[in-house]
Amino acid sequence: MRFEVPMSRLTSLGVGGPADAVATPRDRAELATLLRLCAEHRLPHQMLGAGFNTLALDGGLEGVVIQLSRLRLVEERPGGALRVEAGASHGQVLRICSQRGLGGLEFAAGIPGTVGGWIAMNAGIPGREMVDVVKELEVMSPTGQIRHLGAAVLVFRYRALRGLAPGSVVVSALLRVNPMDPGKVRAKIDELLSRRATTQPLSVPSFGSVFKNPRGDFAGRLIEAAGLKGHQIGGAQISPVHANFIANTGGATAKDVLALIHEAQLRVKQASGARLVREVRIVGKEIA
Numbered sequence: 001m002r003f004e005v006p007m008s009r010l011t012s013l014g015v016g017g018p019a020d021a022v023a024t025p026r027d028r029a030e031l032a033t034l035l036r037l038c039a040e041h042r043l044p045h046q047m048l049g050a051g052f053n054t055l056a057l058d059g060g061l062e063g064v065v066i067q068l069s070r071l072r073l074v075e076e077r078p079g080g081a082l083r084v085e086a087g088a089s090h091g092q093v094l095r096i097c098s099q100r101g102l103g104g105l106e107f108a109a110g111i112p113g114t115v116g117g118w119i120a121m122n123a124g125i126p127g128r129e130m131v132d133v134v135k136e137l138e139v140m141s142p143t144g145q146i147r148h149l150g151a152a153v154l155v156f157r158y159r160a161l162r163g164l165a166p167g168s169v170v171v172s173a174l175l176r177v178n179p180m181d182p183g184k185v186r187a188k189i190d191e192l193l194s195r196r197a198t199t200q201p202l203s204v205p206s207f208g209s210v211f212k213n214p215r216g217d218f219a220g221r222l223i224e225a226a227g228l229k230g231h232q233i234g235g236a237q238i239s240p241v242h243a244n245f246i247a248n249t250g251g252a253t254a255k256d257v258l259a260l261i262h263e264a265q266l267r268v269k270q271a272s273g274a275r276l277v278r279e280v281r282i283v284g285k286e287i288a
């Protein structure tokens with residue numbers, strides 16, 4: 001357990017005040033004990049993957065941030081499946097797929113994070129998301145009970161997984177894969193990565209898409225049409241490369257980022273009538 005850890009170090013945008021404590025349990029038993037202790041002592045806990053879609057506020061986080069970075073086993077299972085623990089990283093999973101010739105997950109190339117974050121966010125690209133590949137989830141309840149939930153009972157929505165009890169933890173997922181020529185898997189991944197390199201601001205800290213795309217439109221297009229591309233508040237900037245990204249140009253605070261989010265919502269509403277709904281998750285509290 002580490003104490004007073006700046007969330008700016010645990011999230012990709014690089015902003016946010018300190019978390020009271022950060023725990024990285026070694027195994028399921030430690031995770032269960034930790035969750036039970038939190039419940040017993042009424043300590044809030046917050047799951048965090050690699051922080052690629054999380055905005056941590058400047059006042060920091062009360063309680064315990066839990067990261068499963070030590071649960072990262074990836075193993076093939078019979079019947080075209082890959083069992084992946086929630087702490088496995090995007091790079092680790094995709095490398096294994098391309099080495100072993102396992103197709104089906106290439107769409108996730110360039111969606112940085114952990115398997116836990118992929119599942120909780122139903123991460124994806126237009127036409128394919130995690131819901132299309134999840135066969136089963138292993139979930140731990142806040143009281144430490146493990147359950148295996150088949151795809152039929154899981155409620156995935158656009159960039160969300162609903163229906164789990166609050167405070168539940170995704171421990172592992174069984175993902176559908178199919179045999180494929182390793183070279184083809186690699187080529188598909190490379191193609192998707194190089195497309196992103198030309199359309200997204202990958203050289204500056206960001207947390208990916210700020211807003212969900214409204215039905216039949218694109219949040220980035222609406223923000224650009226409202227004249228906000230490149231607009232800056234403090235150290236936070238609506239990316240000149242892709243208007244649905246906010247970049248930390250250096251020294252941004254969460255307050256700057258929130259102000260930019262609210263301004264984008266307001267200006268888009270005024271310009272086009274569309275309501276932008278946040279995709280990025282916000283944690284912690286503002287400075288009083």
Ligand SMILES: Cc1cc2nc3c(=O)[nH]c(=O)nc-3n(C[C@H](O)[C@H](O)[C@H](O)COP(=O)(O)OP(=O)(O)OC[C@H]3O[C@@H](n4cnc5c(N)ncnc54)[C@H](O)[C@@H]3O)c2cc1C
Nearest residue numbers: 049050051052053112113114116117118120123124170208
């Ligand atoms: C450059 C860039 C490009 C991106 N492109 C895309 C894209 O094309 N498509 C897309 O969907 N996303 C995209 N994203 C966003 C991000 O990559 C995804 O949302 C990813 O799934 C985040 O994973 P993470 O582990 O970092 O999640 P985090 O940000 O750490 O957490 C996200 C949410 O998941 C929850 N969570 C994490 N682990 C667990 C767990 N084990 N159990 C329960 N809940 C958990 C957290 O509590 C939080 O609510 C992009 C981000 C960047 C920076």
